[in-house]
Amino acid sequence: MRVPLSWLREYVDLPADVTARALADRLTLAGLEVETVDELGSDVKGPVVYGRVLEIEELTGFKKPIRHCRVDVGDANGTGEPQEIICGARNFAEGDLVVTSLPGAELAGGFRIGARKTYGRMSAGMICSASELGLWDDHSGIIVLPEGFGAPGEDAIGPLGLREDVLDIAVTPDRGYALSLRGVARDTAALYGVDFRDPADVAVAAPTGEGPAAEVDPALCDRYVLRGATGFDPGAPTPLWMKRRLHQSGVRPISLAVDVTNYVMLELGQPLHAWDRAALRGPLRVRAAGAGEKLETLDHVQRSLDPDDIVIADDSGPVNIAGVMGGLTTEISSTSTEVLVEAGHFDAMHIARASRRHQLSSESSRRFERGVDSAVQLVAATRAAELLAELGGAAVETAYTHIDRTAEREPVTVRASHAGSVAGVDYPEGTARTWLRRIGCRVEEEGDLLRVTPPSWRPDLTDPNDLAEEVIRFEGYENIPSIPPRARSGRGLTAGQRLRRAVGRTLADAGYHEVLNYPFVGERDLDGLQLPAEDGRRAALRLANPLNEEEPLLRTTLLPGLFKALARNVGRGFADVALFETGLVYRPRQGAGRAPLLPVDRGPGADELAEIDAAVPEQPRRVGAVLAGDFERAGWWGPGRAATWADAVQAARDVARTAGVELEVEADQHAPWHPGRCAALYVRVGGERLLVGHAGELHPRTVKAFGLPERAAAVEVDLDRIERARPPVVAPEVSTYPVATQDVALAVDASVPVGLVSAALAEGAGELLESVRLFDVYTGEQVGEGRKSVAFTLRFRAGDRTLTAEEAGAARDAAVALAAERTGAVLRG
Known part of the structure; x- marks a missing residue:
């Protein structure tokens, strides 16, 4: 506003x-x-003065009409002689009063006025249009002022309201x-604390007879007013002061009849509509739209009406979508002499839904959907009719229609000290009463209680907390002391919160950038993941009111959002990208019903809480990552290294290591990963082997569907399951004795997962083993076709002594023996 x-x-x-x-x-x-x-x-600077056009000479021989004018500007030019000005506008004549900017003036936008020779004549100044003065948008010509507006040479900046x-x-x-x-x-x-003059506090004479016929559905409109004006001059101009105020308020001046209704709307807050009365057929009816009805609105769009729309109709059908926009066939035209002004109090929810349904937000609908005064309709319609009479020569009909079915508002009972209790401030006695009366409430005192009847223009005041807010805001939010809460000793982040932060730091340290995506996906995204029809990730919750019709589902996996973020970054020139996200996914429960709507006057019972929990989808917390391009960049330090499926698996290992959990990795086939480059990730919880996610290279079809770089890789793991597998935190024992290192190289079948070999070595090595680390994988002629060589470093250490070479060798041999037994590994020389 x-x-x-x-x-x-x-x-x-x-x-x-x-x-x-x-x-x-x-x-x-x-x-x-x-x-x-x-x-x-x-930015407007003088001299900008009134001028009288004394003489106009038409100049010929140019591509466009040009006029050489002599303008009386009084003594403003310092000589008293007429000012010579070249002007191309055609909408003024000799004797007209105009606005003239003289040399040295500066108009809006830094436009400086000077004297120069043009079209063979000297031009010292400019005759100004409304647009050049910044009054309102009008490029049709210069502004011609009515007689008596001012005398030549007088300053025009102040009287015209240029500032x-x-x-x-x-x-x-x-x-x-x-x-x-x-x-x-x-x-x-x-x-x-000053006087307020209410523009709506005027008396309206009672009607002298029956006004225009109207039928109103009380469920849709509880107050309806029609006032007529006859003998209106459709050519009457809107006065300068009204145009100026409309422009300052952000409303474009159009014509007198439309400008009057807009002016009253800005003044009183009541939207109005003016019809060409001669175009109406029969009595007006305020009703719900019928199925299949259509209306061409003022914006020349044919609209299909909904039974939820409130329409104003005559015998020919709908002529107006109430509170939103009028119909084209009954608009005020350049020949309209009979005007009918309508003011109604329509149901706010119907107007809000109609505005959104037709994607038609107007100044009228913005006010109706927020709530307008239910008692100002008669005053507003009368004010508009009187302005049409005053400015357009019309005669206001003394007979009018006023249908009033409004009900008295019920008082709200509130403790006088309630606002102070809400704000935590001891307000002086009488504070609430004073402020509530200032905003128009009727307040009756009953001991410590106040019976407050809100005014008709405040439909938002419905309960004690609304009244408390009014008192607090006028007393000043800035006067409420800021007292930060003090945390109890021993409280802090939960174990889960600490884990999530640690995981984020770990992935960031590994080179990943965190992103936050909207939790919405569409069917197209699920198709792009190559999910089979029976995949549980296709069972997604559909939003009742989605932000985007193409993404109406709650995500069941983090991957689509990560893929889109990756594609967006690559599309903007970042070829090497590694992103991660931590967030919830939503997995509907089988047979879950709707959550109940609970009352607000009491807490929910155990059965109600159970019903709510049953309706809420499972919301496991996931960690996902996606990477493409070079994972290690080339430079003076050496060549780079492209990101591969192994980096995605390593990201999962990093997450598990941060949680203190051992991850088991196996080959798998799972969309949207490449069947030959997909790893299933497991942890053990109390002896049970639990699947926590997948990692690997993405399927080429998924890469194409989301516009990703070739060989892009991704990982997604269930952080809740990993957290469940965390062992109790035990401080490690640090040995001061030296480490004994043994390297082993084993030849195994190419299909054997390296993880199985590593696990067998760790188990066989016994309690002296400190760590086992893979440092090389080799395939080639030396190990034979269909086989591979895997090399590990085993570190041994004892807590009470220095290990001998024999002890380290025995532990190494035991590790190799178990690996050979379980995986068929052969020790290479």
């Missing part, structure tokens, strides 16, 4: 020394966030009253 300060001052006796920025700070602290203060015309401070307020959905000068002025008056 854009609020010109001069317009606001018409309703509030603000002290003269209050600046726009000071007011913006006060309003922001009171809950009306002022995003910017626009100082319109601050104005405008507050741009970001109105939250619960404060619809602030979408009007009336609402902002009331809050301003309360903040400064």
